[in-house]
Amino acid sequence: MTTTGSTLNSRQRFLAALAGEPPDRPPLWIMRQAGRYLPEYRELKQQHGFLKMVKTPELATEVTLQPIRRFGFDAAILFSDILVIPEAMGQPYRFRDQGGIAMEFAIRSDNDIENLDTGSIRERLAYVPAALQLLRRELDGRTALLGFAGSPWTLATYMVEGGSSTHYEKIKELFYGDRPLFEKLMEKITAAVIEYYRMQVEAGADAVQLFDSWGGACAGGDYEEASLKWIRRILREIGGSVPVILYAKGLHHRINELADAGAAAVSVDWSADLGLLRRALANPVTLQGNLDPALLNTRPDIVRRQAEAILDAMKGYPGGHIFNLGHGIMPTAKIENVEALVDTVRGS
Amino acid sequence: MTTTGSTLNSRQRFLAALAGEPPDRPPLWIMRQAGRYLPEYRELKQQHGFLKMVKTPELATEVTLQPIRRFGFDAAILFSDILVIPEAMGQPYRFRDQGGIAMEFAIRSDNDIENLDTGSIRERLAYVPAALQLLRRELDGRTALLGFAGSPWTLATYMVEGGSSTHYEKIKELFYGDRPLFEKLMEKITAAVIEYYRMQVEAGADAVQLFDSWGGACAGGDYEEASLKWIRRILREIGGSVPVILYAKGLHHRINELADAGAAAVSVDWSADLGLLRRALANPVTLQGNLDPALLNTRPDIVRRQAEAILDAMKGYPGGHIFNLGHGIMPTAKIENVEALVDTVRGS
Numbered sequence: 001m002t003t004t005g006s007t008l009n010s011r012q013r014f015l016a017a018l019a020g021e022p023p024d025r026p027p028l029w030i031m032r033q034a035g036r037y038l039p040e041y042r043e044l045k046q047q048h049g050f051l052k053m054v055k056t057p058e059l060a061t062e063v064t065l066q067p068i069r070r071f072g073f074d075a076a077i078l079f080s081d082i083l084v085i086p087e088a089m090g091q092p093y094r095f096r097d098q099g100g101i102a103m104e105f106a107i108r109s110d111n112d113i114e115n116l117d118t119g120s121i122r123e124r125l126a127y128v129p130a131a132l133q134l135l136r137r138e139l140d141g142r143t144a145l146l147g148f149a150g151s152p153w154t155l156a157t158y159m160v161e162g163g164s165s166t167h168y169e170k171i172k173e174l175f176y177g178d179r180p181l182f183e184k185l186m187e188k189i190t191a192a193v194i195e196y197y198r199m200q201v202e203a204g205a206d207a208v209q210l211f212d213s214w215g216g217a218c219a220g221g222d223y224e225e226a227s228l229k230w231i232r233r234i235l236r237e238i239g240g241s242v243p244v245i246l247y248a249k250g251l252h253h254r255i256n257e258l259a260d261a262g263a264a265a266v267s268v269d270w271s272a273d274l275g276l277l278r279r280a281l282a283n284p285v286t287l288q289g290n291l292d293p294a295l296l297n298t299r300p301d302i303v304r305r306q307a308e309a310i311l312d313a314m315k316g317y318p319g320g321h322i323f324n325l326g327h328g329i330m331p332t333a334k335i336e337n338v339e340a341l342v343d344t345v346r347g348s
Numbered sequence: 349m350t351t352t353g354s355t356l357n358s359r360q361r362f363l364a365a366l367a368g369e370p371p372d373r374p375p376l377w378i379m380r381q382a383g384r385y386l387p388e389y390r391e392l393k394q395q396h397g398f399l400k401m402v403k404t405p406e407l408a409t410e411v412t413l414q415p416i417r418r419f420g421f422d423a424a425i426l427f428s429d430i431l432v433i434p435e436a437m438g439q440p441y442r443f444r445d446q447g448g449i450a451m452e453f454a455i456r457s458d459n460d461i462e463n464l465d466t467g468s469i470r471e472r473l474a475y476v477p478a479a480l481q482l483l484r485r486e487l488d489g490r491t492a493l494l495g496f497a498g499s500p501w502t503l504a505t506y507m508v509e510g511g512s513s514t515h516y517e518k519i520k521e522l523f524y525g526d527r528p529l530f531e532k533l534m535e536k537i538t539a540a541v542i543e544y545y546r547m548q549v550e551a552g553a554d555a556v557q558l559f560d561s562w563g564g565a566c567a568g569g570d571y572e573e574a575s576l577k578w579i580r581r582i583l584r585e586i587g588g589s590v591p592v593i594l595y596a597k598g599l600h601h602r603i604n605e606l607a608d609a610g611a612a613a614v615s616v617d618w619s620a621d622l623g624l625l626r627r628a629l630a631n632p633v634t635l636q637g638n639l640d641p642a643l644l645n646t647r648p649d650i651v652r653r654q655a656e657a658i659l660d661a662m663k664g665y666p667g668g669h670i671f672n673l674g675h676g677i678m679p680t681a682k683i684e685n686v687e688a689l690v691d692t693v694r695g696s
Contacts, residue, residue: 167678220618221621253600271601295567
């Protein structure tokens with residue numbers, strides 16, 4: 001299925017797919033590819049801890065490169081965390097021993113929102129462009145370099161709930177019960193995300209991903225006001241200077257709204273049937289996805305067969321396809337299964 | 349919007365909506381309406397414990413009636429649990445202290461499946477028809493009486509994972525890695541569910557709900573083989589003798605497949621926009637849903653406004669609409685919010 005020649009390097013292949021041109025084969029990267037399933041990552045983490053790795057450009061660079069060295073993925077995504085933005089605004093966080101995130105406090109009042117500092121984003125997140133510049137040099141145009149951020153709604157869930165949440169009760173009470181205050185918070189977060197993306201673009205990111213990981217928790221009639229309208233604003237502001245991949249979990253029933261919002265690509269979770277989804281699209285946006293991450297915990301033959309099913313479902317698609325998982329890889333994933341995935345996509 | 353007269357009792361209203369005839373107003377019940385948010389339930393539970401309440405027809409009857417007495421819901425759903433089926437087949441379970449379910453063992457082998465006993469379902473679940481008969485007498489044709497069961501896929505997740513699960517890795521390994529063994533298990537569970545529904549119909553259930561609560565965890569291309577084909581079989585076997593409401597969480601993007609499977613109604617979670625969903629339907633099946641259960645933890649004015657938005661979205665729908673939540677009510681729900689919901693739907 002060579003359409004643009006087989007001498008593409010990874011970065012060219014990735015950018016071609018993002019631009020909607022089917023390259024020699026779908027480019028491949030996987031969400032959370034620099035992570036705990038890798039022994040070399042676990043070793044470094046044990047030595048330094050997560051937040052120090054995020055905030056030290058040399059360590060973040062090293063961790064970002066680990067999966068590129070091992071698997072030759074077509075894109076390297078900066079090792080970081082969506083919660084560096086609330087932290088930079090003055091709301092620190094930590095990982096709970098029993099799993100999940102705990103913010104140092106929860107946003108509860110107008111005063112809490114007033115106190116969020118958006119003026120120091122550049123200064124406090126200076127380690128991010130520093131890492132991206134190091135990576136840009138290391139990758140040397142051979143592998144695409146991705147930045148990322150959380151969507152305003154997704155960040156707001158952590159900030160208002162005070163950490164990870166199951167039912168999102170407090171953010172929903174704010175959204176339904178005090179819309180002006182909700183909007184005041186979202187204005188601040190949205191401005192911070194835009195500024196943060198600008199820093200990433202200036203530092204040399206080839207593309208950025210926007211994670212609306214918890215947008216699927218919104219009531220159907222309210223997704224636009226709760227989340228999508230803030231995403232639209234970000235895409236208007238930065239979509240012209242860098243291609244944006246919009247990852248929206250549990251939202252592929254809105255594929256046409258998502259595709260129309262202005263992202264270069266829409267990334268969908270594994271519950272989407274790509275064969276049906278591509279036919280539901282009014283216009284062929286680049287699709288990213290969507291192997292079930294649970295399969296990377298099973299066996300290589302299973303991974304191979306199911307990855308092939310996805311490749312088959314996307315065969316002849318008139319837009320681009322970036323192969324990825326439907327959500328982040330789990331710490332329990334097996335290296336041999338990632339290898340089987342890489343071989344399958346590379347051989348397609 | 350009276351079309352069949354305003355002298356309907358709750359049962360007539362409920363059955364009319366299930367038959368696709370818009371009655372005077374949408375009938376209302378809420379999933380898990382007999383539960384921990386009710387002080388009278390908590391009192392009885394403290395005294396007897398959950399499983400004793402489930403297995404004692406007089407207690408199950410009392411708990412089932414509690415929300416009917418308090419709120420006058422249009423349907424009473426038998427107080428029970430989807431996991432009584434694995435238990436009756438020889439796989440007991442308990443509630444973990446930290447939340448969630450632990451099965452006494454996990455199904456791992458052909459031998460484990462062989463040992464599942466489907467022949468004693470009637471005998472071991474005799475407390476269910478006994479409770480339904482008591483309820484039938486108490487309700488006296490004024491309130492609809494609902495039975496229910498879990499879908500084969502949803503039950504299999506508990507049985508193979510050994511309890512509640514986040515990523516469904518073991519059931520997926522079975523499904524993708526040993527299809528004949530998966531199907532052998534599903535044959536047994538499906539036969540047990542069919543037998544169980546027959547018992548409920550014979551004992552006087554007006555309708556039954558089928559909970560495919562974890563169907564949304566399936567990879568998009570595999571939902572048919574993993575879950576829907578077994579649901580189809582159940583609907584073929586019992587859909588002729590009793591109306592079935594199919595609850596499928598995270599699956600409303602498949603609304604036409606679900607509607608075509610043979611259920612009288614499809615129940616959707618809160619992430620569906622009913623205004624969009626009704627337009628996506630090829631044929632107007634009765635829809636059940638879909639207020640966000642998190643809203644019952646907020647304030648009466650919020651509940652009233654959002655319930656009205658759902659009523660508005662369904663106005664003039666040519667099929668039936670049964671008002672419900674998008675998932676079970678939470679233990680933290682407030683009575684005053686349930687009252688606001690009841691007032692709003694009753695006043696519509």
